[in-house]
Amino acid sequence: ETGVTQSPTHLIKTRGQQVTLRCSSQSGHNTVSWYQQALGQGPQFIFQYYREEENGRGNFPPRFSGLQFPNYSSELNVNALELDDSALYLCASSLRTSLGDTQYFGPGTRLTVL
Amino acid sequence: QKEVEQNSGPLSVPEGAIASLNCTYSDQGSQSFFWYRQYSGKSPELIMFIYSNGDKEDGRFTAQLNKASQYVSLLIRDSQPSDSATYLCAVGSYQKVTFGTGTKLQVIP
Numbered sequence: 001e002t003g004v005t006q007s008p009t010h011l012i013k014t015r016g017q018q019v020t021l022r023c024s025s026q027s028g029h030n031t032v033s034w035y036q037q038a039l040g041q042g043p044q045f046i047f048q049y050y051r052e053e054e055n056g057r058g059n060f061p062p063r064f065s066g067l068q069f070p071n072y073s074s075e076l077n078v079n080a081l082e083l084d085d086s087a088l089y090l091c092a093s094s095l096r097t098s099l100g101d102t103q104y105f106g107p108g109t110r111l112t113v114l
Numbered sequence: 115q116k117e118v119e120q121n122s123g124p125l126s127v128p129e130g131a132i133a134s135l136n137c138t139y140s141d142q143g144s145q146s147f148f149w150y151r152q153y154s155g156k157s158p159e160l161i162m163f164i165y166s167n168g169d170k171e172d173g174r175f176t177a178q179l180n181k182a183s184q185y186v187s188l189l190i191r192d193s194q195p196s197d198s199a200t201y202l203c204a205v206g207s208y209q210k211v212t213f214g215t216g217t218k219l220q221v222i223p
Contacts, residue, residue, distance in 0.1 A: 002159075040215075041215055042202055042213035042214050042215040042216050048210070055209055056210050092211075101206060101211060103204075103211055105157040108157045
Protein backbone atom coordinates (compact mmCIF):
# COMPACT_ATOMS: atom_id res chain seq x y z
CA GLU A 1 0.00 0.00 0.00
CA THR A 2 1.26 3.47 -0.90
CA GLY A 3 -0.79 5.43 1.60
CA VAL A 4 -2.37 7.38 -1.25
CA THR A 5 -6.15 7.15 -1.36
CA GLN A 6 -8.65 8.25 -3.98
CA SER A 7 -12.39 8.62 -4.03
CA PRO A 8 -14.69 7.58 -5.44
CA THR A 9 -13.53 4.26 -6.87
CA HIS A 10 -15.98 4.31 -9.75
CA LEU A 11 -18.16 7.03 -11.18
CA ILE A 12 -20.68 7.23 -14.00
CA LYS A 13 -21.62 10.61 -15.43
CA THR A 14 -23.38 11.87 -18.54
CA ARG A 15 -21.96 14.13 -21.19
CA GLY A 16 -21.96 17.81 -20.17
CA GLN A 17 -21.90 17.14 -16.44
CA GLN A 18 -19.18 18.14 -14.02
CA VAL A 19 -17.17 15.83 -11.78
CA THR A 20 -14.84 16.20 -8.79
CA LEU A 21 -12.30 13.51 -7.94
CA ARG A 22 -10.42 13.49 -4.66
CA CYS A 23 -6.99 12.35 -3.55
CA SER A 24 -5.33 12.10 -0.18
CA SER A 25 -1.55 12.16 -0.36
CA GLN A 26 0.93 10.02 1.49
CA SER A 27 1.95 11.56 4.80
CA GLY A 28 4.88 13.95 4.40
CA HIS A 29 4.45 14.41 0.66
CA ASN A 30 4.10 17.95 -0.65
CA THR A 31 3.50 17.31 -4.35
CA VAL A 32 0.56 15.72 -6.12
CA SER A 33 0.23 14.90 -9.80
CA TRP A 34 -2.86 13.87 -11.71
CA TYR A 35 -2.91 11.56 -14.71
CA GLN A 36 -5.49 10.28 -17.15
CA GLN A 37 -5.04 6.72 -18.38
CA ALA A 38 -7.12 5.48 -21.27
CA LEU A 39 -7.39 1.76 -21.91
CA GLY A 40 -4.14 0.35 -23.34
CA GLN A 41 -2.27 3.62 -22.91
CA GLY A 42 0.27 4.95 -20.46
CA PRO A 43 -0.75 7.58 -17.92
CA GLN A 44 -1.01 11.05 -19.49
CA PHE A 45 0.08 13.96 -17.30
CA ILE A 46 -2.73 16.42 -16.52
CA PHE A 47 -1.10 18.73 -13.98
CA GLN A 48 0.93 18.87 -10.81
CA TYR A 49 0.54 20.84 -7.59
CA TYR A 50 3.40 21.69 -5.30
CA ARG A 51 2.65 23.41 -1.99
CA GLU A 52 -0.83 24.39 -3.17
CA GLU A 53 0.32 25.99 -6.44
CA GLU A 54 -0.07 24.53 -9.93
CA ASN A 55 3.44 23.62 -10.89
CA GLY A 56 3.17 22.15 -14.36
CA ARG A 57 0.45 21.21 -16.80
CA GLY A 58 0.12 18.73 -19.62
CA ASN A 59 -1.82 19.07 -22.85
CA PHE A 60 -5.30 19.21 -21.31
CA PRO A 61 -7.93 21.93 -21.82
CA PRO A 62 -8.86 24.43 -19.08
CA ARG A 63 -12.00 22.48 -18.22
CA PHE A 64 -9.60 20.24 -16.30
CA SER A 65 -8.73 22.10 -13.12
CA GLY A 66 -7.46 21.26 -9.70
CA LEU A 67 -6.75 22.28 -6.16
CA GLN A 68 -4.30 21.27 -3.49
CA PHE A 69 -5.19 21.97 0.11
CA PRO A 70 -2.96 22.85 3.08
CA ASN A 71 -3.04 19.24 4.23
CA TYR A 72 -1.80 18.32 0.72
CA SER A 73 -4.98 16.52 -0.26
CA SER A 74 -6.12 17.39 -3.75
CA GLU A 75 -9.07 17.61 -6.12
CA LEU A 76 -9.38 17.20 -9.86
CA ASN A 77 -12.39 18.93 -11.40
CA VAL A 78 -13.59 18.28 -14.92
CA ASN A 79 -16.32 20.45 -16.42
CA ALA A 80 -18.47 19.83 -19.49
CA LEU A 81 -17.67 16.13 -19.59
CA GLU A 82 -17.10 14.54 -22.98
CA LEU A 83 -17.28 10.88 -23.94
CA ASP A 84 -13.49 10.80 -24.43
CA ASP A 85 -13.02 11.74 -20.77
CA SER A 86 -13.89 8.14 -19.88
CA ALA A 87 -10.68 6.79 -18.35
CA LEU A 88 -8.87 5.81 -15.18
CA TYR A 89 -7.82 8.92 -13.28
CA LEU A 90 -4.75 8.50 -11.14
CA CYS A 91 -3.23 10.72 -8.56
CA ALA A 92 0.34 10.31 -7.45
CA SER A 93 1.94 11.92 -4.44
CA SER A 94 5.63 12.59 -3.98
CA LEU A 95 8.16 14.46 -1.91
CA ARG A 96 10.04 16.88 -4.10
CA THR A 97 13.84 16.49 -3.94
CA SER A 98 16.71 17.96 -5.96
CA LEU A 99 16.60 14.87 -8.17
CA GLY A 100 12.90 15.17 -8.83
CA ASP A 101 9.83 13.32 -7.67
CA THR A 102 9.42 9.64 -6.93
CA GLN A 103 5.70 9.24 -7.37
CA TYR A 104 3.43 6.82 -5.58
CA PHE A 105 0.02 6.18 -7.07
CA GLY A 106 -3.36 5.85 -5.50
CA PRO A 107 -5.78 3.14 -6.64
CA GLY A 108 -7.43 5.39 -9.21
CA THR A 109 -10.95 6.49 -10.03
CA ARG A 110 -12.62 4.85 -13.01
CA LEU A 111 -14.79 7.48 -14.73
CA THR A 112 -17.34 6.48 -17.32
CA VAL A 113 -19.06 9.21 -19.34
CA LEU A 114 -22.26 8.18 -21.12
CA GLN B 115 9.02 11.19 -31.84
CA LYS B 116 7.43 10.08 -28.61
CA GLU B 117 9.07 11.36 -25.45
CA VAL B 118 9.29 7.89 -23.90
CA GLU B 119 9.18 4.83 -26.13
CA GLN B 120 8.62 1.22 -25.21
CA ASN B 121 7.85 -1.87 -27.25
CA SER B 122 4.21 -2.66 -26.51
CA GLY B 123 4.81 -6.43 -26.63
CA PRO B 124 3.58 -8.82 -25.54
CA LEU B 125 6.94 -10.15 -24.42
CA SER B 126 6.60 -13.83 -23.59
CA VAL B 127 9.21 -15.60 -21.47
CA PRO B 128 9.16 -19.03 -19.82
CA GLU B 129 9.02 -19.27 -16.05
CA GLY B 130 12.49 -19.00 -14.54
CA ALA B 131 13.97 -17.08 -17.47
CA ILE B 132 15.25 -13.50 -17.54
CA ALA B 133 12.85 -10.90 -18.90
CA SER B 134 14.44 -7.83 -20.47
CA LEU B 135 12.37 -4.68 -20.89
CA ASN B 136 13.66 -1.64 -22.72
CA CYS B 137 12.86 2.03 -22.92
CA THR B 138 14.29 5.04 -24.76
CA TYR B 139 13.63 8.70 -24.05
CA SER B 140 14.10 11.92 -25.95
CA ASP B 141 14.68 14.61 -23.31
CA GLN B 142 18.43 14.81 -22.66
CA GLY B 143 17.73 16.85 -19.52
CA SER B 144 15.92 13.96 -17.84
CA GLN B 145 17.16 13.31 -14.34
CA SER B 146 15.16 10.47 -12.87
CA PHE B 147 13.98 7.17 -14.26
CA PHE B 148 11.36 4.81 -12.96
CA TRP B 149 9.85 1.43 -13.64
CA TYR B 150 6.28 0.74 -12.62
CA ARG B 151 4.33 -2.49 -12.79
CA GLN B 152 0.63 -2.34 -13.57
CA TYR B 153 -1.75 -5.25 -13.32
CA SER B 154 -4.89 -5.11 -15.41
CA GLY B 155 -7.45 -2.79 -13.85
CA LYS B 156 -5.05 -1.64 -11.12
CA SER B 157 -2.91 1.45 -10.62
CA PRO B 158 0.85 1.51 -11.31
CA GLU B 159 3.12 0.21 -8.59
CA LEU B 160 6.68 1.53 -8.27
CA ILE B 161 9.30 -1.19 -8.71
CA MET B 162 12.57 0.66 -9.20
CA PHE B 163 14.00 4.12 -9.60
CA ILE B 164 17.45 5.05 -10.85
CA TYR B 165 19.20 8.38 -11.13
CA SER B 166 22.79 7.54 -12.13
CA ASN B 167 24.37 5.70 -15.03
CA GLY B 168 24.95 2.02 -14.43
CA ASP B 169 23.05 -0.76 -12.75
CA LYS B 170 20.85 -0.81 -9.69
CA GLU B 171 19.73 -4.11 -8.23
CA ASP B 172 16.81 -4.85 -5.92
CA GLY B 173 16.04 -8.52 -5.40
CA ARG B 174 15.15 -10.09 -8.73
CA PHE B 175 15.03 -6.70 -10.45
CA THR B 176 17.91 -4.78 -12.04
CA ALA B 177 17.50 -1.36 -13.61
CA GLN B 178 20.13 -0.19 -16.07
CA LEU B 179 20.62 3.41 -17.18
CA ASN B 180 22.73 4.79 -20.02
CA LYS B 181 22.20 8.53 -20.28
CA ALA B 182 24.51 8.90 -23.29
CA SER B 183 22.32 6.52 -25.25
CA GLN B 184 19.13 7.80 -23.57
CA TYR B 185 18.25 4.24 -22.73
CA VAL B 186 16.93 2.56 -19.61
CA SER B 187 16.12 -1.09 -19.11
CA LEU B 188 14.68 -3.45 -16.53
CA LEU B 189 15.82 -7.03 -16.09
CA ILE B 190 13.68 -9.49 -14.16
CA ARG B 191 15.54 -12.62 -13.13
CA ASP B 192 13.83 -15.93 -12.37
CA SER B 193 10.58 -14.66 -13.89
CA GLN B 194 7.40 -15.88 -12.21
CA PRO B 195 3.84 -16.09 -13.56
CA SER B 196 2.96 -13.39 -11.00
CA ASP B 197 5.30 -11.03 -12.88
CA SER B 198 2.86 -11.08 -15.80
CA ALA B 199 1.75 -7.45 -16.08
CA THR B 200 2.35 -4.27 -18.04
CA TYR B 201 5.62 -2.53 -17.20
CA LEU B 202 5.67 1.24 -17.53
CA CYS B 203 8.86 3.20 -18.01
CA ALA B 204 8.69 6.76 -16.66
CA VAL B 205 11.19 9.56 -17.11
CA GLY B 206 11.37 12.59 -14.85
CA SER B 207 12.56 16.08 -15.52
CA TYR B 208 11.84 19.22 -13.52
CA GLN B 209 8.14 19.40 -12.66
CA LYS B 210 7.10 16.52 -14.89
CA VAL B 211 7.18 12.76 -15.16
CA THR B 212 6.44 11.29 -18.60
CA PHE B 213 5.28 7.72 -19.04
CA GLY B 214 5.68 5.33 -21.91
CA THR B 215 2.75 3.27 -23.10
CA GLY B 216 4.08 0.14 -21.38
CA THR B 217 5.32 -3.32 -22.34
CA LYS B 218 3.07 -6.26 -21.62
CA LEU B 219 5.00 -9.17 -20.12
CA GLN B 220 3.66 -12.72 -20.14
CA VAL B 221 5.49 -15.34 -18.09
CA ILE B 222 4.56 -18.79 -19.31
CA PRO B 223 4.47 -21.53 -16.61
